[in-house]
Amino acid sequence: MNYVTGTFKRIQGIFRDRRLSLLGLVTILAIFWACYPQMDGSYSSAQQLGSGQWMIEFRAGEEKVQVTMCYDRKEESGWHSSTNGFSIDPAKFTGLSREQVMSSGSHVQFQLPREAGTFNFEGWFKEGNGSGHFTFTPNSGFAAELNRQGFGSPTDEQLLSLAMNDMGFAVINELKTQGYERPTLDQLVKMGNHGVRLEYLQGLKSFGYQVKTIDYLIRMRDHGVSLKFIGDMSGLGYKNLEPDGLIRVRDHGVTPDFIKEMTAAGYSQSSLDEWVMLRDHGVNSRYLRELDALGYVRLPLDQLRQMRDHGVNPKFIQELKQLGYDKVSVEQLIRLRDHGVSGAYIQKMKERGYTNLTLDEYIQLRNHGTRE
Numbered sequence: 001m002n003y004v005t006g007t008f009k010r011i012q013g014i015f016r017d018r019r020l021s022l023l024g025l026v027t028i029l030a031i032f033w034a035c036y037p038q039m040d041g042s043y044s045s046a047q048q049l050g051s052g053q054w055m056i057e058f059r060a061g062e063e064k065v066q067v068t069m070c071y072d073r074k075e076e077s078g079w080h081s082s083t084n085g086f087s088i089d090p091a092k093f094t095g096l097s098r099e100q101v102m103s104s105g106s107h108v109q110f111q112l113p114r115e116a117g118t119f120n121f122e123g124w125f126k127e128g129n130g131s132g133h134f135t136f137t138p139n140s141g142f143a144a145e146l147n148r149q150g151f152g153s154p155t156d157e158q159l160l161s162l163a164m165n166d167m168g169f170a171v172i173n174e175l176k177t178q179g180y181e182r183p184t185l186d187q188l189v190k191m192g193n194h195g196v197r198l199e200y201l202q203g204l205k206s207f208g209y210q211v212k213t214i215d216y217l218i219r220m221r222d223h224g225v226s227l228k229f230i231g232d233m234s235g236l237g238y239k240n241l242e243p244d245g246l247i248r249v250r251d252h253g254v255t256p257d258f259i260k261e262m263t264a265a266g267y268s269q270s271s272l273d274e275w276v277m278l279r280d281h282g283v284n285s286r287y288l289r290e291l292d293a294l295g296y297v298r299l300p301l302d303q304l305r306q307m308r309d310h311g312v313n314p315k316f317i318q319e320l321k322q323l324g325y326d327k328v329s330v331e332q333l334i335r336l337r338d339h340g341v342s343g344a345y346i347q348k349m350k351e352r353g354y355t356n357l358t359l360d361e362y363i364q365l366r367n368h369g370t371r372e
Contacts, residue, residue, distance in 0.1 A: 049073075050136030050160050054121055058090070058101055058128035065090050069119075069134065069164065073157060084164050088112075093121075101125050108132070115142050115168030116159045136160050142168070151185045158189050165192030174201045180212060187214050195221045203227035208240055216243045223247045232256035238272060245272065252276045261285035266298045274301065281308045290314035295327060303330045310334045319343025323350075325359060332359060339363045 052071025059066065064087040072079050090096070096110035105126045112119040117139045123132010138159040147153045149172075154162070162168065167188055175183060178201065183191065191197070196217045204211060207230050211217055225246045233241070233249075236259055241249075254275045262278075263269060265288045283304045291299065294317050299307075312333045320328055320336075320343055328336075336342075341362050349357070349365060357365070 049156055050117075050138070052134055054123065054130075054132055054134050056125075056130045060128075064088055071134075071160075073160070096121075101130065102128055114163040114166055115139065115170075116154075116163035117142070119163065136163065138163075145169075146185065151188070154185055158185060161189045161192060165197060167192040167197065171198050171201065174198055175214075178205055179210070180217075181214060183214050191218060194218045200227060204230070207231065207234060209243075211243050219243070220247060224250050229256070236260075237269065241272075249276060253279050258284065262288075267301065270301070278305060281305045283308055287314070291317075294318065294321065296330070299330065306330070306334060310337045312337050316342065320346075323347065328359065335363060339366050341366050 050071070052069060054070075055068040057066040066085070066087055068083065068085045070081065070083050073082050090101075092112060094111045094113065096108060100106045100108050103125060105124070107123075108125050108130065109120075109122050111121065118137045119134050120137065121132060121134045123130055138156050143154050143159060171191070172183070172188070175181075191214065196214075200217075200221065204217075204227070207227075209230070211220070220243055225243075229250065230246065233239075233246075233256055236256055249272050254272065258279065259269075259275060262275070262285065265285060278301060283301075287304075287308070291297070291304075291314060294314060296317070307330060312330075316337065317328070317333065320326075320333075323343055323346055325346075336359060341359070345366065346362055349362060349370070354362075354365065354370075
């Protein structure tokens, strides 16, 4: 589901009741418009830094709530729209009660305090869903302490990014404790924007990873190396991998689910290099199931790779089977494919009178220039 579709469905969920308040509807439509991706993302009029729209969803059975914040940020090329979504413990909000959240319609004012500054929310809640506007107040004390510790004086834009991603001294101290290089202010902002936050740092440590460099942390996060991915891989016995190794297997689509599907199909645990090779050559659980249905059960991994490399797919095998050539050996299937002898070719030759030939004889015909 794309972002716009998802936002529209959330709007539908919030306003299923026909008795809508005009204020609530206008607010939601404002959020939808603000969060809708622009073609160039720029604006011609001056914008106010640190203000925007918010949407919050309290979902049944979940301890945390889902927050979406849309705001304008200033870059060298002008003002651009940004959207930040995250989950959070509702206890971190101040001034927001459950009664307000679950009411049939209530105006709300509440805050989300963070080290870099405070977000001030105003808007509307109805039956667990809310929306409205927010403003951001930078924390001058936090900025002064950053400067005192040698990070320099952050801009309001940097403070907004740090607050939006909950980046503060807890992250700085965690990096120091784990022996990472000291980040620059720009690196600290970049870490937050790319999802390298306190939970991620502590999670890596709990798995025994010593990545050491900020750039590797950001690269891992950008390539989808999440804590869940690391934990699931560790549970399968793949522990203490190098950062490059984690990035490589993730980029090649070797996921815990892929490994589980292969082992469930009867293949023993292999090295990650072997799994990467199979994945790169297009061997997956669907391919195995289709081969199984045709009688090719639990073939050696090398044969699977060779079949894939030579274009021996289930459709090719099925066409031969329909012509009466069943249980053809893997070696013969590869030879047929390499010599251009397909089911369509054999059918055409039969129509020309070349009937009751062996597969080797059809290969000879093809090699001697007898075309379709």
